[in-house]
Amino acid sequence: MKNVVVSRLQLPLQDEIDTEIVERKGTGHPDYISDAVSEEASRQLSLYYLKEFGHVLHHNLDKTLLVGGQANPRFGGGEVLHPIYIIISGRAITEVNTEDGKVLVPVGTIVIEAAKRWLRENLPHLDTDKDVVVDYKIGRGSADLVGVFELGKTVPLANDTSVGVGYAPFSTLEKVVYNVERKLNSKETKSKIKALGEDIKVMGLRLGNKIKLTVAAAIVSSEVRDAGEYMAVKEEVKEVVEGVAREFAPNHDIEVYVNTADEPSKGIYYITVTGTSSEQGDDGMTGRGNRVNGLITPMRPMSMEAAAGKNPVSHVGKLYNVMANRIAQKVVEEVPESKEVYVELLSQIGRPITDPLVATIRVKGELTPTLEKRVKEIVDEMLDTIPQLTKEIIEGKVQLF
């Protein structure tokens, strides 16, 4: 049995707390881009390691810096003047000693290609050939596969003393904020509102029953001919936001604000050439945006660990944050008495990753021996699926930011 502590969550339900603040940074936000670039670099490198060596070798690419460029958007057009600069940093195994001799890993070309592919697929108005410079500074290391028979046969060991946290379910405001961004950045919305860029940030505030949503959404300059069209696009965005909010918070008063920093009298509008504010000076960094549940929730448990870019085999800063959220969800789903669940997983360097030093599960609701037993079983079961989680992460099926 794992070391699992189940206790009572001595907190009101999140929906019943007077005030709540929730934020989500969307696809084109500089911090999101940094996370995505780190993670895609790690994922493609993992796939390469797997294919060539049968195992994901050590790496850690969770330090991507995006330095904003300079652009000149104007209604109906505009151009990028100076490209966005992205530097992927970290370390990775570049030399592998196998029984057939030393094999070199094309780390540089893999991470650059991974970054550009993500940018191309997710930021359609950004020309990766000229609007962005992708560079990297990755420390090189070597690994020895000769005679390492046990590799991959045993559960990996935790690489650090670190903590992962998670909770479930989402509060009403969390559902609203998360889904507003997902809807705005969906293919469906994009096909309707062609001028809507990808850099969308949603800040939600709830005071009792009132929800106030502040949305900053980059508008693509080439798709709006003038201020009138811009204003019409903002109105369309507002309607989409209100629709999502009404769906997820049917009993709340909703106020929606879009691009409040606009000052039409001074000719200031939130237009961009590329759909991201990165084009004009906004910088970003891995690990500075959404947590693994997709949100920033200052009043809920959060880890400072960046999940993006870390190796998915043994880095608890990545695995435990995802797993803590999964465990919380599972408990909420399978144990109807649990109204809300908070989970912390603490690793100890050197222990098998499936066996944390301690897993603390706080459950809102009456704690009975039966419930406690059921929860422990779920935790046990879930922790054993970490190797499966590694696989899902490598396949790109796990949300990490």
Place this chain on the structure above:
Amino acid sequence: MKNVVVSRLQLPLQDEIDTEIVERKGTGHPDYISDAVSEEASRQLSLYYLKEFGHVLHHNLDKTLLVGGQANPRFGGGEVLHPIYIIISGRAITEVNTEDGKVLVPVGTIVIEAAKRWLRENLPHLDTDKDVVVDYKIGRGSADLVGVFELGKTVPLANDTSVGVGYAPFSTLEKVVYNVERKLNSKETKSKIKALGEDIKVMGLRLGNKIKLTVAAAIVSSEVRDAGEYMAVKEEVKEVVEGVAREFAPNHDIEVYVNTADEPSKGIYYITVTGTSSEQGDDGMTGRGNRVNGLITPMRPMSMEAAAGKNPVSHVGKLYNVMANRIAQKVVEEVPESKEVYVELLSQIGRPITDPLVATIRVKGELTPTLEKRVKEIVDEMLDTIPQLTKEIIEGKVQLF
């Protein structure tokens, strides 16, 4: 009157919660260095702006990336092979139009000098002339001081819709973790344990009454002649840690672990040439380490905002996090009935920074009209001191990480 909401904190006292996890990254940790470099760059630039123009002009330098170098430590010596690479990024006013014409600001030389001075003063075993490359990528902007009579006469306006959080008092574990690092990195300890480097990370776990402290402390290779001396230094460090822990947690069981990743049988010890793991591949970034109270507390409210490097005049991500903590401390000090206080300050872009959209104060203890009134008075008063806080930050008197 400001918009202040006082409510009851519906939580057990932190010391009474079963499990608690707290972390602090010390002076020489790559994330701490990144924070410090961002902040010193901002501070020196602010001082320059003040001196030359009478006002702190806009800037934001909260994106420093530290890419680890390569080193070759060995007992009794060793050397840095490839320097640490630090890149300070962000944006700043570089051109100022005054009544006497256009004035250029030496932003590049200011930030580089600021970074090197901090490194020199805080990492005595690092040679800034050769062990580190400091570069920058700072977007340039211009400001117009002509006819801006009102500048500095009115309260600055919030630059973003953002939230600052804080709480008081520290729990027992928080006190222990914080003070262990401060003690280890104090001049007093350094003069006694000459081999102790600055890269010290403290992870504290409390399970009921038991506290387990895991300390990773870089040892300076030139100051230990062999494994025996190294082990003796570890023992000295352990004693200092235990002393601090006993002082701040006299009624707890204390376990201390130092450098648990050492494997003497394989010749693996945590030795460094420079006193920081940055020398050998560990990377760092602004905003990835301690919050403004000096700690990482996954189970307490935290903001994802990096305080370091942001401009201290109007950036709520910096000011509100510090102020939320100050308010919490003030309430705890002045209102004896309040056992624990949580504070959230939410800005709205364009409002005076002294007047947040909402300030929510959650107080542990019986809420009476008198107490509520007293709390509101304190909040009002404290918020009006934000311009004074700006001054203190510029003078380097405020802890930000």
Place this chain on the structure above:
Amino acid sequence: MKNVVVSRLQLPLQDEIDTEIVERKGTGHPDYISDAVSEEASRQLSLYYLKEFGHVLHHNLDKTLLVGGQANPRFGGGEVLHPIYIIISGRAITEVNTEDGKVLVPVGTIVIEAAKRWLRENLPHLDTDKDVVVDYKIGRGSADLVGVFELGKTVPLANDTSVGVGYAPFSTLEKVVYNVERKLNSKETKSKIKALGEDIKVMGLRLGNKIKLTVAAAIVSSEVRDAGEYMAVKEEVKEVVEGVAREFAPNHDIEVYVNTADEPSKGIYYITVTGTSSEQGDDGMTGRGNRVNGLITPMRPMSMEAAAGKNPVSHVGKLYNVMANRIAQKVVEEVPESKEVYVELLSQIGRPITDPLVATIRVKGELTPTLEKRVKEIVDEMLDTIPQLTKEIIEGKVQLF
């Protein structure tokens, strides 16, 4: 009349000198790539300036550094491990004050796109998406077009005190060396010898009547399955070289050496993934390769000026080197008595570029007043065509390296 000095060339004809050494670096050589990137960047920027402002504004991009990457070629395949890094540096006008206000120039995206397009078109085995990082460091300046009525109406003024040199005709060895590389890098040869890369260097030595050609030609690893095929390719290359040599030097003994550093017994062959040695550590710089006549001729007059990347309007380091060669050719063509002609053009900062401080023309052959007069007329005429030369350079019609 221009200040033209005609004198007798007191030298034997080049073909009659005992020893002669001539070198040409071909398309894929790191120095050639650096020249080409500088020049394409300048050319595309010039075209943009012309289109937007009616004039080519000031710039100077003659400092491109190519840092070699790391690759892993092997017979039948291989890959780039770490990309080639290209940094374009110099300065350019980025802000233009026009009567309609300030206009910003997309210098960054123009130069990056120009570089990548050239690479794509000229190095077919190099994937510009992942095998190369193109960055730049270009100093920014501003220009004022308001009220500059005379711009473009008058002849530009020389921007420096500098010298351009040229001569004609090519010696036999020069013709051989030049044409060997051109032939090897021709579409015709490439379609026949698919494995032949672009990095081709030809060193020619003539001792009396004997010509020895040393050719280093990068072979594309994916196009040769084994050492046998590689050797067959070398043989094909050798035959092409011999064919060209026999054509241009029918009366000389010819010896041809291809890839002499190969050591089959140690498995050392000159194979590359991309067709250029830049992929594996060979660095390059603008201005370190061929002179404007396409050759390096240590025993003939040469200028140290890099022509590539300099602005084509007023930079004498570019214009005078081309013009000196053109004048020499023209004199040789039109004045049958002149067997060989050497030309030096010396600018003085501030003089119209069509009016050098002095043009010295040294003619092999009997100097008569008639000849002298004819030569002076040709020089006069040719110098006045410099503005036309500017146009040809911008159109990419002038060989510069």
Place this chain on the structure above:
Amino acid sequence: MKNVVVSRLQLPLQDEIDTEIVERKGTGHPDYISDAVSEEASRQLSLYYLKEFGHVLHHNLDKTLLVGGQANPRFGGGEVLHPIYIIISGRAITEVNTEDGKVLVPVGTIVIEAAKRWLRENLPHLDTDKDVVVDYKIGRGSADLVGVFELGKTVPLANDTSVGVGYAPFSTLEKVVYNVERKLNSKETKSKIKALGEDIKVMGLRLGNKIKLTVAAAIVSSEVRDAGEYMAVKEEVKEVVEGVAREFAPNHDIEVYVNTADEPSKGIYYITVTGTSSEQGDDGMTGRGNRVNGLITPMRPMSMEAAAGKNPVSHVGKLYNVMANRIAQKVVEEVPESKEVYVELLSQIGRPITDPLVATIRVKGELTPTLEKRVKEIVDEMLDTIPQLTKEIIEGKVQLF
């Protein structure tokens, strides 16, 4: 016997040719700085290799790029706004397999320290702590010292097929140009003219008996209080130049022009904060300035090889250029009948460096069998001193630019 060809130099004496152009770039010129940084990096690395391994291992650092900064000089003061950026590139042995195991070489810290030391010692007004960023991109390689008994016992083999050229003696104009710069940059002159910076370029033109010297000399802004003092400094510089010219060309008409681009009516003066134009946008590169004899002589034989930064053991591009000049000097000194001597040394990859493929010596004067024999003896003797030349280069005793 070496393969030496002696022939008659069929040229007039340089002093008797009608026109002559000679240039020298002085200590603080961006190209000179680039050469010096490359060479110092190579020299310090060579010294390290020698000390640690007994041999100078392979390296090649002849690609330094200096990107100009931005500065704001003004009479009586000024400051650097954005530092000069220097990147040292090339490749070097970073790992050495010895009988005691693998040894790592601190290449990064060595080259950075070497560069900064040179800058500090030679550019006293430049603050290396903040006015310059020194970075590097050096490809890493490994060497095997196990069982290499013969290393250092035999003559090194040429690493390339390359040519070195030289001549003697200096013409009158060459002596003037060279000594003018040396005098201006001497300690003696600097102690007299405190405002004189190090970036001094001398362009000499001789038309028959008339010498015109154009000197561009950076003046240090903090050392001149106003335009009047600046003009006085220019006058002092002019007097020094005239003095040197009269000493070396007593029978010539001398005209001296200093800082001819000044336009006092527009407030344009050649003032700098640091004594080098590098501070404000002038870029530099290794190998783009003086040849190994210290001059740029477009009408004399020149090699395009950069001598600076290349390894001094086997790189013929470095060794043969120095040696060709030494041979020419030696012949002129020891064979009174030889009025002028031109030397070309052609290597062949793989031959001992002391035994070039061919050495051609062209002597002005009557060729007799005795003279020819004497010349051959000198060449033979001199070529055998190449290993000694390596030593002198490492000790910093050989002029290379």
